[in-house]
Amino acid sequence: DAKTTQPTSMDCAEGRAANLPCNHSTISGNEYVYWYRQIHSQGPQYIIHGLKNNETNEMASLIITEDRKSSTLILPHATLRDTAVYYCIVRVGDMRFGAGTRLTVKP
Amino acid sequence: GAVVSQHPSWVICKSGTSVKIECRSLDFQATTMFWYRQFPKQSLMLMATSNEGSKATYEQGVEKDKFLINHASLTLSTLTVTSAHPEDSSFYICSAKTRWDEQYFGPGTRLTVT
Numbered sequence: 508d509a510k511t512t513q514p515t516s517m518d519c520a521e522g523r524a525a526n527l528p529c530n531h532s533t534i535s536g537n538e539y540v541y542w543y544r545q546i547h548s549q550g551p552q553y554i555i556h557g558l559k560n561n562e563t564n565e566m567a568s569l570i571i572t573e574d575r576k577s578s579t580l581i582l583p584h585a586t587l588r589d590t591a592v593y594y595c596i597v598r599v600g601d602m603r604f605g606a607g608t609r610l611t612v613k614p
Numbered sequence: 615g616a617v618v619s620q621h622p623s624w625v626i627c628k629s630g631t632s633v634k635i636e637c638r639s640l641d642f643q644a645t646t647m648f649w650y651r652q653f654p655k656q657s658l659m660l661m662a663t664s665n666e667g668s669k670a671t672y673e674q675g676v677e678k679d680k681f682l683i684n685h686a687s688l689t690l691s692t693l694t695v696t697s698a699h700p701e702d703s704s705f706y707i708c709s710a711k712t713r714w715d716e717q718y719f720g721p722g723t724r725l726t727v728t
């Protein structure tokens with residue numbers, strides 16, 4: 508599975524959009540981009556995934572660049588409950604986690 | 615989304631004893647389940663992959679005789695930590711994969727070995 512690079516931490520103001528970047532420059536053609544988040548002392552929660560096209564669901568939007576070497580997870584209106592560690596994972600098989608980005612949503 | 619449960623949610627045991635953690639997929643059948651371990655302030659580390667009816671595949675550095683995994687049915691996998699020691703204290707998380715290749719995670723089990 509391709510390696511991903513994410514910023515260690517980010518802050519976001521409550522009510523604003525949170526844009527979390529992820530670099531995956533070695534992604535191969537059949538690897539999907541997955542995003543999960545983990546709130547303290549809980550299991551990871553699935554957010555969204557995509558292959559090539561941008562995706563949107565009730566939680567977030569996923570923007571994948573045309574060359575697929577990077578992506579951005581967008582939480583359109585962040586709330587305090589969105590404070591968590593966000594993991595970007597590129598996979599075909601097993602789900603393997605990097606360090607993730609610790610997002611802190613501030614009032 | 616699909617639901618994965620774990621039992622117990624937390625357990626305290628004495629050094630030298632064994633502890634069993636259950637992972638269940640509640641509303642789907644999972645041919646493949648995974649076990650992860652997470653130490654404080656660290657990311658999840660994959661320990662092993664468990665396929666129903668066959669032996670688990672362990673990641674490098676994970677002792678298969680210490681972490682016994684049984685995946686006897688399509689909805690249940692168990693992880694037994696044998697002869698537990700304080701360094702085995704950790705947050706153990708399982709996940710289950712649906713036939714559509716979606717992977718859902720359990721809420722985790724916090725193990726403390728005293």
